[in-house]
Amino acid sequence: MLFRRTLRRVRSEGGITLVEMLISLSLLALVLAIFLPTLFSVQSGFEREVDRSSSNDQARLAVQELDREIRSGNVLYDPALELEDRANDIYPGMSLRIYTQTNAVTRNPGNRCVQWRVSGGELQRRDWATTWQTDGNVGLWHPVADHIVNQPSPPTLPVVPVFQIDPDLNKGGRTIIVNIIVNENPSSGSDVRITASVTGRNTEYGYPTTVCSDIPPY
Secondary structure, three states, rough: OHHHHHHHHHHOOOOHHHHHHHHHHHHHHHHHHHHHHHHHHHHHHHHHHHHHHHEEEEEHHHHHHHHHHHHHHEEEHHHHHHOHHHHHHHOOOOEEEEEEOOOOOOOOOOOOEEEEEEEEEEEEEEEOOHHHHOOOEEOOOOEOOOOOOOOOOOOOOOOOOEEEOOHHHHOOOOOOEEEEEEOOOOOOOEEEEEEEEEOOOOOOOOOOOOOOOOOOOO
C-alpha cells in the first residue's frame, strides 16, 4: 500500500510530454497572432489621437495670439509683398508685419511693429519700437507654435501661405486670412488645419502706412 501511494506521488509530479508542450506553444502562438494586431491597432490609434490633440492645441494657440494682435492692428502689410530673404526664413505669404496697439498699456512703448515668420517648422514672433534705430528697442524671435507644415523642408516656395490679405475689395485690405497647418508626427499623424479671417479694427483711421517699413536686422 505504501509503495502504491509513493508511485502515485511520483507520477503526479511528472512533467508534460514533448507533444503536449508543442500543442501548448501552438495554441499560444495562435492566440498571439489573433490579439497582437488588435492591440497594435489600438495603440497606434491612441498615439494618432494624442498627436492630433497636440496639433490642435498648437494651431489653436497660434491663431489665438494672431487674432489678438491683428484685431488691434493699425497697419497691416500685405504678406504677398514681403521681400524674400532665404537666409532669415522670410518668404512671401509666410511672413507678416503689422503695426498694433495690443497691450499698449503694459508695453513700452505701447504701439509696436510686430512680425511673424515660419522658421524650422516654428511660427515665430518678434516686435520692435518705431524708434529702434535710436533706442535699440528690438525684441528677439520667440516661438508661438511648432510643427508647422505649411512649408516644406528645406524651405522652398510655400505650399499653403500662412498669411494672405482677403481679396474681397469690400474689406479694403483690412482682413488677414490665416491658414495654419500643424502635424505633430508626420510619419503617423494627420494634418490639422485651422483657417481664420481676422480684421484689424483700427486700420481705417489713416495711420501712416510706412510706420513699420524700416525693418531691424534679423
